Amino acid sequence: MTSQLGEHFFRHEYGRLVSMLVRRVGVRHLAAVEDAVQAALLAAVESWPRSAVPENPSAWLYRVAHNQIAGELRRQIRRGELAQQHARAALDSTNDAPGAVLAGDVRDDFLRMLFVSCDDAIPVESQLVLALKTLCGFDVREIAERLFTTESNVYKRLGRARARLREVPLELSDLTNEQLASRLAPVRAVLYSLFTEGYLSSHAEGAIRRELCDEARRLAAVLAEHPLGATPETFALLALMYLHSARMPARQDGSGGLLLLEEQDRAFWDQDAIQLGLSWLARAAEGDVFSRYHAEAGIAAEHCLAPSFSETRWERIVECYALLERLAPSALHTLNRAVAVAEWRGPAQGLAVIDGLEPPSWLLGSYLWSAVLADLHRRCGHAALAAQYRDAALRSAPCDAVRTTLERRLRVR
Amino acid sequence: MPNYLCLQRSLPGGDALGDKPSPAQMQAMYTKFNEWREKFQNNLVDLGGKLGGGRLATPAPPPDGPLIEVKELVGGYMIVSAASLDEAIHVARGCPGLVCPGSGVEVIEIHTPG
Numbered sequence: 001m002t003s004q005l006g007e008h009f010f011r012h013e014y015g016r017l018v019s020m021l022v023r024r025v026g027v028r029h030l031a032a033v034e035d036a037v038q039a040a041l042l043a044a045v046e047s048w049p050r051s052a053v054p055e056n057p058s059a060w061l062y063r064v065a066h067n068q069i070a071g072e073l074r075r076q077i078r079r080g081e082l083a084q085q086h087a088r089a090a091l092d093s094t095n096d097a098p099g100a101v102l103a104g105d106v107r108d109d110f111l112r113m114l115f116v117s118c119d120d121a122i123p124v125e126s127q128l129v130l131a132l133k134t135l136c137g138f139d140v141r142e143i144a145e146r147l148f149t150t151e152s153n154v155y156k157r158l159g160r161a162r163a164r165l166r167e168v169p170l171e172l173s174d175l176t177n178e179q180l181a182s183r184l185a186p187v188r189a190v191l192y193s194l195f196t197e198g199y200l201s202s203h204a205e206g207a208i209r210r211e212l213c214d215e216a217r218r219l220a221a222v223l224a225e226h227p228l229g230a231t232p233e234t235f236a237l238l239a240l241m242y243l244h245s246a247r248m249p250a251r252q253d254g255s256g257g258l259l260l261l262e263e264q265d266r267a268f269w270d271q272d273a274i275q276l277g278l279s280w281l282a283r284a285a286e287g288d289v290f291s292r293y294h295a296e297a298g299i300a301a302e303h304c305l306a307p308s309f310s311e312t313r314w315e316r317i318v319e320c321y322a323l324l325e326r327l328a329p330s331a332l333h334t335l336n337r338a339v340a341v342a343e344w345r346g347p348a349q350g351l352a353v354i355d356g357l358e359p360p361s362w363l364l365g366s367y368l369w370s371a372v373l374a375d376l377h378r379r380c381g382h383a384a385l386a387a388q389y390r391d392a393a394l395r396s397a398p399c400d401a402v403r404t405t406l407e408r409r410l411r412v413r
Numbered sequence: 414m415p416n417y418l419c420l421q422r423s424l425p426g427g428d429a430l431g432d433k434p435s436p437a438q439m440q441a442m443y444t445k446f447n448e449w450r451e452k453f454q455n456n457l458v459d460l461g462g463k464l465g466g467g468r469l470a471t472p473a474p475p476p477d478g479p480l481i482e483v484k485e486l487v488g489g490y491m492i493v494s495a496a497s498l499d500e501a502i503h504v505a506r507g508c509p510g511l512v513c514p515g516s517g518v519e520v521i522e523i524h525t526p527g
Contacts, residue, residue, distance in 0.1 A: 005440075009440060041439050045446075046463060050460040137435070137436040139433075
């Protein structure tokens, strides 16, 4: 019975239905649309198990949600909260239900909703929350849990995004090709940060983090497979998501501790995901564009292709980091290049890379900076400096899992 | 085996509606309900449904005075068959969402002639 519906059926239907209805009744009614979709899903939960899952569950949900929103708009007109002429178009447009449930249109609605959310007048952290709420179907509590923040902070971010969409409602159908093209880079940036929130965070339990990565990849796949988003940068972004995800199962030991790259059992890497990542990377190389996503996917690909840690082609990785620094200058990328150089040419050469680098305070205060310096100094035999950085790294470790890993790695042998 | 009528009732002071479940929570509810249904499939005669508003119909116009308040039936009804009242309660209790904070279920034996 249950197997008829996918694992995330309700969450994914939520995003699909919100996009379809917002396109039809208008962005200004986003809140009412979300309520209508919620009610439709609840009706399904209450009635399907008692009778049967309808033949076309998505069409059933659309019909119920559409009746809900139409009823709500009529109520608003009666109460004088909504001018008749505004609602008229919205109500008329909801009559096209049967034809609208075509899969192609749905993907189009879904992407357009994503493009509308990625308005540069909305702060990126609000765009992220809006996408998680409206397209991924997480509620406020679940978003807070996944972004390690409070519910009130999520409400605040969501409020900012919704206020902007109310003030300057840009209708999904009105997005011009120019607007779509100009928003493509911000859309990718939001998907990228959604992915890194899940991938880099060391706080939460693995399953929750993984979900963010899966959602980012799902949205990126929709983007890559649609004419609006099918560009080399999008392909490279999707490639890097696959290639990073492939290695996630091996990052933790049986008890939830973090494993270093050289400690990971490569047999646990997901070969299917690696193959998908490599084929998207090949498509990304078809154009004459080289973006930061290309550089990052290239680095991830080198790791995935190396049969063992010692057989890694570090010179290629160093090259990719150098390109990444040029495309997206950041002291963090330089730090990463130093690590790769140290593996390639030895710890002293690695130290030489960051010699004279003045990292910004966020990096200087993070365990990453101290840990890399502790490790490189230890390997160069600079015991006093190594101990000093080691203590700093352990002090700034964000959680026990990271601290334990650092203690193991930075132990003086 | 006798049949039992199960009526979901709100408890005094309880709010059976509570917070709106998220889509992920709905998915979990749906899965649990299906598991329960499979487990007790031999006991489930009629899964019933939700109850709306109602009114008491009497031979004569209703007198003033206390009438059955149908409104307090917040949830719904279903019919289960069981060897005993205790078993019927066991089945009903296992139903996800039927017995939740703020609501309980009344299990009543249905006498059939024979």
